[in-house]
Amino acid sequence: MAQSAGPARNVILTVDDDPGVSRAVARDLRRRYGESYRIVRAESGESALEALRELKLRGDQVAVLLADYRMPQMNGIEFLEQALDVYPRARRVLLTAYADTNAAIDAINVIDLDHYLLKPWDPPEEKLYPVLDDLLEAWRAADRTCVGVTKVVGHRWSARSSDVREFLARNQVPYRWFSSDEPEGRRLLAAAEADGERLPLVVTPDGTPLVAPEDAELADRVGLATTPAAEFYDLVVIGGGPAGLGAAVYGASEGLRTVLVERSATGGQAGQSSRIENYLGFPDGVSGAQLTGRARRQATKFGAEILTAREVTALEVNGASRTIRFSDGSAIAAHSVILATGVSYRQLDAPGCGDLTGCGVFYGSALTEAAACQGHDVYIVGGANSAGQAAMYLARHAKSVTLLVRGPSLEASMSHYLIQQIEGMPNITVRTGTVVEAAHGMDHLEQLTLREPASGHTELVDAQWVFVFIGAAPLTDWLEGTLLRDDHGFVLAGPDLTSDGGPPPGWELDRPPYHLETNVPGVFVAGDARAESAKRVASAVGEGAMAVMLVHRYLEQS
Missing domain, CATH: 3.50.50.60 (FAD/NAD(P)-binding domain)
Structure with missing residues (x-):
């Protein structure tokens, strides 16, 4: 790998297995962007991925990736697909010959390709620079991470340090990790006047030190929304897994004032998956982080509000209104609610496992x-x-x-x-x-x-x-006394509410509950939290969309 010297800056990375072409591409890029961006070039997909990992560890931001399509071992599409796991917000460009334009067009769906360029592109002033100018402008406008990065100082075997890193990673907040034993970690601890006993230390991009912060404080300080913008909505979605994100996308896109509330990080269990290979439309697989990131961006594009690190503790029925109460005592209300709280992995009850959670x-x-x-x-x-x-x-x-x-x-x-x-x-x-x-x-x-x-x-x-990864425990204890659940805690809905086909206890409407509707009218359940659900990503997304259709039907008849 060859790269420009000098201090770290935002990066443009190019990869081409032909050394002559690689040098020519880097030369054209440096001529136009060398003063503002660090130009990194590689001559294979593997070396480019290694370079990306090194850049990530240093906290550098990659603005644009340019990859040649025809490379041995790993072609340009395969490289860009894997690069998404490292820098999901980087703009992606495929360099291709005219004969390979069909592959480039297919890549638009496979890897969410931003653009493809035909080689050669002489003169670059007409065929290269205008494209990159637009991509860089879009990246700067959309990506807040280019102005700074969060720093985390902790110990390898600190359970809370591990939790904070996982929280930031799953919420796609870039950060740099420093061990409290290494010089830079000690310097940060000293600068923050932290004694190192309470870890981790989190330093936000604006330089604010947070010592062992709770998730809610951390979310608020790194720019995640934690406070609702309104007091009343058409639809509240509780849970940000595939079902919740699906419901938020379809609810907001169909004109409902929608807010999604997530207690930790969007994606749920699926968001933690390293590779999902049987999800429709991704023949080469997709990581849970990629799928979650795209769904989250899609929901916000349509106007859905997403609240992070907010724990819901109660669901109340107040006439036609459904009230959601948070752990801090505050509340929001809505015409309708979709429960998509998913499940959590069961804990190992073997001796020693509890004390070593997060420490191995x-x-x-x-x-x-x-x-x-x-x-x-x-x-x-x-x-x-x-x-x-x-x-x-x-x-x-x-x-x-x-x-x-x-x-x-x-x-x-x-x-x-x-x-x-x-x-x-x-x-x-x-x-x-x-x-x-x-x-x-x-x-x-x-x-x-x-x-x-x-x-x-x-x-x-x-x-x-x-x-x-054992078992699946539904996160529904807070619904006790409000919604009907089965013996394992999964929420009952539609025809599963009663065995004789009649209305559930206390049901006052002259119609039976809709398919995903609980025993409280206007409250629906989707995804893994529902009794007898399929426990698959595709079915959860489908149920989220179906629940929104039933919300519309409910609102029309209310």
Whole structure:
């Protein structure tokens, strides 16, 4: 990789496997943009991805990616697809010959391509610079991250440090991580007059230091919306997973005053997935972060309001109004509500796991920890798709990945395509009929005791990393006494409300509940929180859209 010297600036990166062409492209770029942007060039997709990862770690921002289509090992489309995971807001340009224009057009849908350029483009003043000028202007206007970056100082085995990094990453807030043991970390702690006992220290782009902030304060200080703009809406969507985002997109696009309320980060469990390969329209797969980012931008484009780090504690019925109460005592009201609260992974109840959560024991993919797994042995608990996707992703970094599955096989809970991929990875081992008996370690995970229930055999293994994907617990306890739920806490709706086909208890309307409507008229449920739901991303998005259609029907008859 070759790159310009000098201090770090916003970056334009170009990749072409032909050295002569690569130098020519970089020359044209430097001539026009060299004073304002750092020009980075690479001669393969892999080296370009390595450069992007280095830039990300340094906190640099990439404005535009230009990739040649015809490259060996990894073509331009494949590179831009993977680059989305590192810099999702960078503008993407494919360099192509006339014979490959069909591939470029297809890439518009596959990787959300911004533009494609035919080579050669002489003179650049007519065929290159006007295109890049427009893309750079759009990037500067849309991307607030180019003016500064959040800094996080913490300890590798600090549970709260891990939580903060995950919160920022999942909300697509760029940040730089500094260990409290390294010189720059110590300098930041000293500048903030922090003693290092309470971690993490978060320094916002404007230089404000926050010591061990809670999510709500952190969200507010890094520019995420936490306060509703109004007191009354047509539609409140609770939960920002695929179902909630789908409902927000369709609600706002169809003219409803819509607000989405999320207690942590949009995307839900799907947003933590490293790669979703069976979602319609993405034949090469899409990461949960990419899908979430696009859906969030789509919802806000249509005018939906998105509140982050706001926990809903109560749903109240006040005549025709539905009131949503927050944990701080404030409230908003609406004509209708869609519950899309999803599910959370069940906790391991084995001794030691609770004390080591965030210190080697993680629930969900914790993608921010993946790089630290380089060269280590990693264990994953679970046998469903989320566990399989995490295994495939972590296998890129880890020395070995061991899937611990309670059942006799993967076939009952994991998609066939994932099972085939896992079987083809030499550093992934599947251990069926095995559970975690205990976790051991002082300030971080050091060992696991594994047990085979059928034989009673136990084994002590060295382990610093275990990622847990077991079961699905609905986040619906706060609805007790308001909505009807099944024995597992999932919300009942439509025909599932009663066994005899009649109206649910207390139902006063002369019509039966709509398909996704709960026992409270105007309150709907979509996605994984609904009893008997399919527990798939595509079905959750579909239910979110369907719920909005039923909201319209409800409002028309109210």
